[in-house]
Amino acid sequence: MNEPFDLLITNGLVVADGKITRADIGIRGEKIAFVGNPVTRHPSPVTINASGKYIFPGLVDAHVHPIYVDDKYDTSVSAAFGGVTTLIHYAYVKPGQSLVPSLQSFRDDGLQTSVLDFGIHAGLFDVANQIADVPAAFPFGVTSFKVFMTYAKLKWMTDDYWMAALMDVVAQERGLVNVHCENGVVTDYLEDKFNRAGLDSKKMFTAMRPALLEAEATNRAISIAHVMGCAVYIVHNSAAENLEPLRRAKQNGWRVVGETCPQYLTLTDETTQTLAAQAKIGPPLRYAHDNAALWQGLREGILTTIGSDHAPKAKKMDDDFFDAAYGAPQIETMLPMCYYVGVNEGKLGRHEALPLLIAALSETPAKTYGLYPRKGAIQVGSDADLVIFDPAKTWTISNSNQHSKAGFTLYEGRTVTGVVDLTMQRGRVIVEHGALRREKGNAQFLKTDTSHFYAL
Ligand SMILES: [Zn+2]
Numbered sequence: 429m430n431e432p433f434d435l436l437i438t439n440g441l442v443v444a445d446g447k448i449t450r451a452d453i454g455i456r457g458e459k460i461a462f463v464g465n466p467v468t469r470h471p472s473p474v475t476i477n478a479s480g481k482y483i484f485p486g487l488v489d490a491h492v493h494p495i496y497v498d499d500k501y502d503t504s505v506s507a508a509f510g511g512v513t514t515l516i517h518y519a520y521v522k523p524g525q526s527l528v529p530s531l532q533s534f535r536d537d538g539l540q541t542s543v544l545d546f547g548i549h550a551g552l553f554d555v556a557n558q559i560a561d562v563p564a565a566f567p568f569g570v571t572s573f574k575v576f577m578t579y580a581k582l583k584w585m586t587d588d589y590w591m592a593a594l595m596d597v598v599a600q601e602r603g604l605v606n607v608h609c610e611n612g613v614v615t616d617y618l619e620d621k622f623n624r625a626g627l628d629s630k631k632m633f634t635a636m637r638p639a640l641l642e643a644e645a646t647n648r649a650i651s652i653a654h655v656m657g658c659a660v661y662i663v664h665n666s667a668a669e670n671l672e673p674l675r676r677a678k679q680n681g682w683r684v685v686g687e688t689c690p691q692y693l694t695l696t697d698e699t700t701q702t703l704a705a706q707a708k709i710g711p712p713l714r715y716a717h718d719n720a721a722l723w724q725g726l727r728e729g730i731l732t733t734i735g736s737d738h739a740p741k742a743k744k745m746d747d748d749f750f751d752a753a754y755g756a757p758q759i760e761t762m763l764p765m766c767y768y769v770g771v772n773e774g775k776l777g778r779h780e781a782l783p784l785l786i787a788a789l790s791e792t793p794a795k796t797y798g799l800y801p802r803k804g805a806i807q808v809g810s811d812a813d814l815v816i817f818d819p820a821k822t823w824t825i826s827n828s829n830q831h832s833k834a835g836f837t838l839y840e841g842r843t844v845t846g847v848v849d850l851t852m853q854r855g856r857v858i859v860e861h862g863a864l865r866r867e868k869g870n871a872q873f874l875k876t877d878t879s880h881f882y883a884l
Pocket residue numbers: 491493737739
């Protein structure tokens with residue numbers, strides 16, 4: 429006698445664990461209770477026929493900033509429409525704020541307002557004064573700490589002395605340091621130099637934040653982390669040149685994870701020149717050869733995760749470029765853009781492109797932060813966090829069909845094939861056919877665990 433499922437998804441093509449298989453998925457309560465041969469039939473009061481559709485594990489976006497025009501509620505709604513079911517947010521701890529109380533209030537706000545389950549990274553802006561509290565964040569469930577090697581003039585930059593000190597402490601706690609790698613002192617010098625010469629800051633934007641200074645900082649962060657025995661996560665790799673230090677680290681077996689983002693895979697400086705202030709992001713959108721190199725990096729396993737860096741600001745195209753804030757909405761377009769360019773246009777290759785893409789968007793981030801196989805997996809016992817994706821539907825991305833409060837998308841007018849049909853978390857439908865079906869206040873806080881980096 430088979431116990432009935434609460435929900436059965438039939439006839440879908442399940443993309444998980446490096447392969448695509450036709451399987452039925454039975455869900456009981458919040459968990460996946462069965463994955464298997466379609467001929468095995470269990471009774472179920474609700475059945476979804478996913479014939480002709482893909483089923484992905486819900487995306488795990490480990491690079492999210494819910495502190496600008498999209499708060500934690502708005503961000504989770506945009507995420508759900510884009511097939512993301514797990515968020516790892518950056519909680520920024522500014523100078524004068526203390527670490528654990530900041531994390532607590534960030535978590536409590538998320539539990540009340542988020543539609544999706546979430547974890548937290550701590551972003552440190554004053555390591556000298558915050559480092560003593562870092563060990564106390566681990567029992568709280570925060571095991572990753574971000575620093576910036578750039579934005580020196582904004583006073584966001586952590587210098588090498590304090591980055592090394594942080595890595596030293598974090599390594600002892602078996603944690604992860606996430607680094608924004610650009611040489612902030614030299615980019616500030618270039619900015620001043622171009623300003624003094626009266627040059628157009630939009631035209632000079634990639635020259636001010638050049639690829640080589642991103643690769644230099646990446647190499648420095650990786651080297652310092654290795655000396656300190658610390659695992660390091662290089663966020664938003666944007667440049668072909670970054671693959672060199674990342675490749676060396678991989679070949680040496682160092683504890684390094686390389687992330688890229690949809691915007692660096694699919695957009696170039698042409699978008700910056702067209703959309704101006706709206707496309708001002710750091711690192712900058714670069715060139716077609718960078719796009720190609722980053723796709724190749726994913727194919728080779730040099731880059732292993734894709735995060736959105738969703739950081740929407742309410743910017744108009746004609747805002748002053750120099751004064752405009754960095755950041756753009758990304759979370760809702762991440763899956764359709766990466767699917768369309770990586771799989772349909774073949775940038776991820778012809779063989780196993782889709783399982784590779786889903787690994788980078790879901791499985792590997794879940795593994796990196798110790799959430800796997802609860803998240804990022806379609807296995808018996810995993811949370812029933814699923815995406816049903818229609819690979820046949822063609823649609824046009826426009827601000828009018830997006831849910832961010834930014835008021836724009838960098839992909840306006842892009843026609844793509846492939847759309848999210850349904851997003852489910854822990855067995856409950858969140859988004860179905862373009863409608864939000866779940867309310868705030870159902871989220872769970874996820875404690876991360878990065879100790880696996882230190883296993884022998
Ligand atoms: Zn970011």
